Amino acid sequence: MDEYEELLNRAYSRLPEKVLRRExxxxxxxxxxxxxxxxxxxxxxxxxxxxxxxxxxxxxxxxxxxxxxxxxxxxxxxxxxxxxxxxxxxxxxxxxxxxxICPECKSPDTHIEKEGRISYLQCDACGARHSLR
The missing domain is CATH 3.30.70.3150 (Alpha-Beta Plaits)
Structure with a gap:
């Protein structure tokens, strides 16, 4: 198991930083x-x-x-x-x-719902709901 983790760490260390941070x-x-x-x-x-x-x-x-x-x-x-x-x-x-982007979890998996005259940003990832102006 230690050998696997060592190989994994070595592989990660050789990856460019941009690949590791890619969204x-x-x-x-x-x-x-x-x-x-x-x-x-x-x-x-x-x-x-x-x-x-x-x-x-x-x-x-x-x-x-x-x-x-x-x-x-x-x-x-x-x-x-x-x-x-x-x-x-x-x-x-x-x-x-x-x-x-969801203000709570920062996920882009959201949709806009309209109830009456008020629009809401509904997050599909965390379920948060925020009113929009």
């Missing part, structure tokens, strides 16, 4: 381009599917927090204005913290 849940990096004075997010649908949220909900959050208008075209999101990748990813990460 199960990662949001895809934003793939964007510019068309004149518009920013096109090419992988918007992929991002929304990974977040497991309604496309319109994510769209409304983005345009509100970026202070712009936009339109969903197929799997792309076209925003009026020029936005840097870092700026877009920061707003998406804010959405992730507010509407996806």
């Amino acid at each position: 199960r849940f990662e949001v895809p990096r934003v793939r964007r381009s510019y068309e004149g004075n518009k920013t096109v997010i090419h992988n918007f649908k992929e991002i929304v599917e990974r977040l497991n949220r309604d496309q319109q909900h994510v769209y409304k959050y983005l345009v509100k927090n970026l202070g712009t208008a936009g339109i969903i075209q197929g799997s792309k999101l076209i925003l009026h204005g020029v936005f840097q990748t870092e700026e877009l990813e920061e707003v998406i990460n804010d959405y992730l913290r507010e509407y996806v």
